[in-house]
Amino acid sequence: MNFLTLLKDSLPSLLSGLWVTAQVAVISLIFAVILGIVFGILSISTSSILRAISAIYIYIIRGTPLIIQALFLYFGVGQALNVRFNPIVAAIITLSLNAGAYMSEIFRAGIQAVPVGQTEAARSLGLNYVQTMSKVIIPQAIKIMVPSIMNQFIVTIKDTSILSVISIRELTLSGQIIIARNYKPFETYSIVAIMYFILITLLTLISKGVERKLHYGNRSK
Template identity: 65%
Template sequence: MDLFLKIFQESLPSLLSGLRITVIMALLSLFFASIVGLIMCVFSISRFRLLKAISTTYIYVIRGIPLMILGLFLYFGVGAALQIRFDPMVAAIIALTINAGAYMAEIFRAGIQAIDFGQMEAARSLGLNYFKAMKRVILPQAVKIMIPSIMNQFITTIKDTSILSVVSVRELTLSGQIIIANNYRPFEVYAIVALMYFVFITILTMISKQMERKLSYDHRGE
């Protein structure tokens, strides 16, 4: 136990730095993924077949490619093809954004389609065009439905960041691997890394459940 505590104290600053990078990557990725997802959602519910085809192809292709392969393809494949050197963190954020964007598109689509279509018709009858009706009437209601799923996607993205240690992003997992290379104590260090992930994700899960209960209560009260 004394050895474990000693390793914990020595490793904590480096692991906290890795955790900070993990959270930054996840937040930025989810932000950009929300933009991509919203665009793909609009395409998927559009009347134009071409836009629907683009959204459907994007979602199916990205959901069918492992995140690790996507990260390696961007960092090494695209970098070599364009003769540029990606910053590892930039490559990781792009890979996470592309991956999460496909899931966010489905979350947005499900949330929007959960709203009664009669509300869109009512908004249009009041003189609002499609985009204003979507912005002022449909999306504010859909967001309440989507928030728990968005929180779950954020938790998933936090865990997915560990996969992208393969492109040398010094997030929490790679920070642990670097420490192990120096002290040769994989059992203790990986146990600490797993514990940090567990505690952080548990806190996020509790927040997500609390938000879900509050939104459910607010919905019943309306």
């Protein structure tokens, strides 16, 4: 079996795995952004309890490997609660919690990068804390955070490959299944690597384009 024949035979299965990879990454990023906003705001709260809650979450997630988090949720929590997780659901929860911890730091830094005068001006207009954050601070912070959020999305795409350990049939596991049939790891993993490379390169170019556009927009103002 030559390389082109292998590519032709393997491509449908690999594209299916790539689609699962993209879906899991996108859905996880949406939940991660929500977690990032919540814990990012908690981390700069005036309440020491809320700051502690945010810090504990961030330190635990960032202090443990993603593969351990996936195994702990899928096998550990599943056994403790006598629940059999759907691998896709377990993957989304794991990636969301993992990326959410990094997102919270991105949001914290983005919010703190907005000049204090913006908060003071909003409060002087009679806006309360929630209105100030939602209508004034966060919209400005988003522009600052977009490059970092895009970068986290790229990292999350790569991290999906680790989740093959809980039997989610994404791109990497699809490649492993094909190898078990044809015993051609070099050729198959080369195709998988090329597919990852193309996807990550496209996302990187999009990220740089968005960053340039935001930078140009800020300069034009």
